[in-house]
Amino acid sequence: MDLVGKTVVVVGGFGGIGFEVCKCLLQSKIKSLGIFDQRENPSKLAELGNNDVDITFCKMDITKKPEIEQAYNRFIRKAGPIDLVINSAGIMDDRKVRLTVEINLIGLMESTLTAISHMNKLDGGKGGFIVNISSVLGIEPGTATAIYSGSKFGVVGFTKSLANDFYYQQNGVKLMVICPGITITPLIENLVGIKDTFDYSKDITSFISRAKSQTAEECAKNIIKSIQQAENGSIFICDLGELRSVELAKLWEIQFK
Ligand SMILES: NC(=O)c1ccc[n+]([C@@H]2O[C@H](COP(=O)([O-])OP(=O)(O)OC[C@H]3O[C@@H](n4cnc5c(N)ncnc54)[C@H](O)[C@@H]3O)[C@@H](O)[C@H]2O)c1
Numbered sequence: 001m002d003l004v005g006k007t008v009v010v011v012g013g014f015g016g017i018g019f020e021v022c023k024c025l026l027q028s029k030i031k032s033l034g035i036f037d038q039r040e041n042p043s044k045l046a047e048l049g050n051n052d053v054d055i056t057f058c059k060m061d062i063t064k065k066p067e068i069e070q071a072y073n074r075f076i077r078k079a080g081p082i083d084l085v086i087n088s089a090g091i092m093d094d095r096k097v098r099l100t101v102e103i104n105l106i107g108l109m110e111s112t113l114t115a116i117s118h119m120n121k122l123d124g125g126k127g128g129f130i131v132n133i134s135s136v137l138g139i140e141p142g143t144a145t146a147i148y149s150g151s152k153f154g155v156v157g158f159t160k161s162l163a164n165d166f167y168y169q170q171n172g173v174k175l176m177v178i179c180p181g182i183t184i185t186p187l188i189e190n191l192v193g194i195k196d197t198f199d200y201s202k203d204i205t206s207f208i209s210r211a212k213s214q215t216a217e218e219c220a221k222n223i224i225k226s227i228q229q230a231e232n233g234s235i236f237i238c239d240l241g242e243l244r245s246v247e248l249a250k251l252w253e254i255q256f257k
Helices: 016-027 042-047 067-078 097-119 145-161 165-171 201-206 216-229
Strands: 007-009 032-037 054-059 082-088 128-133 173-180 235-239 244-248
Touching: 007 016, 007 097, 007 165, 016 032, 016 165, 032 067, 054 067, 054 128, 067 097, 067 145, 097 173, 128 201, 128 216, 145 165, 145 173, 165 173, 173 216, 201 216, 216 235, 216 244
Parallel strands: 007 032, 007 082, 032 054, 082 128, 128 173, 173 235
Antiparallel strands: 235 244
16 A cells, blocks of 8 residues: 555554554655544654644544544544554453453454444445554464463454455455564563463563564564555564565365355
8 A cells, every 4th residue: 555645543553563653654644644542642642743644633442332433433524534544552461351352352353343334335435454463472372471362363363354355345445464573662561470371471471571572663664564565364474673474374174065
């Protein structure tokens, strides 16, 4: 997708990765930017500065469907039809099982379905593009954070299921998945023995905390690159400052009578 002149929403746009994505979008000469997040962050908003891009913050708790719908409606009334949505809200806190699934999976699903309902060509929309942020732990097991990993596998299954040509030919909406590797943001702070799956996960978690990582800026730059080249259903790994397109292994296929 060519980003010039586009109307874009970043859900979780004040987060570590989301905010760097917003900065890259502004440099890509988009027309309007909607930042949907659970709390306003005036200093970050100010950091984005004065430029030609119209920026709107919409308060939205992604666990609350009415707030998702209100945020989309409010933004579209102001900025017009949305071309691109990047779903980047998420938490890593395995001691909060329901909240993890509500934010990382159900919230992302409802944000995606709401975006599709506005973009849907069958209902007079003009189509669009939705980028769902999973994780490398959405394609490989994450032993220290099993709940998080489960929610992120869900993001891959959900997004790949909707990114089928059968739907695209009708609704005109493309989807893709981004799987970042370990990225330095608030999400991964204070994990060991606190946000990992069990108290006794901490040996694995502390071992992982010595792993190589990337900055949010490196990750965001590659997310933008992947958007510029993505096909419907693409999966990209953004890890250690590099970008790689990957395919899921086909482990099962439907058999007909
Ligand atoms: N940091 C990493 O190592 C890493 C690796 C792989 C994937 N990811 C994924 O990337 C995405 C961004 O993560 P990050 O590292 O920038 O984390 P972050 O904690 O810096 O940002 C997360 C954002 O989500 C928002 N959010 C949380 N709960 C919300 C709610 N209920 N409603 C609305 N917004 C909510 C927060 O306000 C914040 O802006 C997440 O989906 C995360 O799972 C991160």
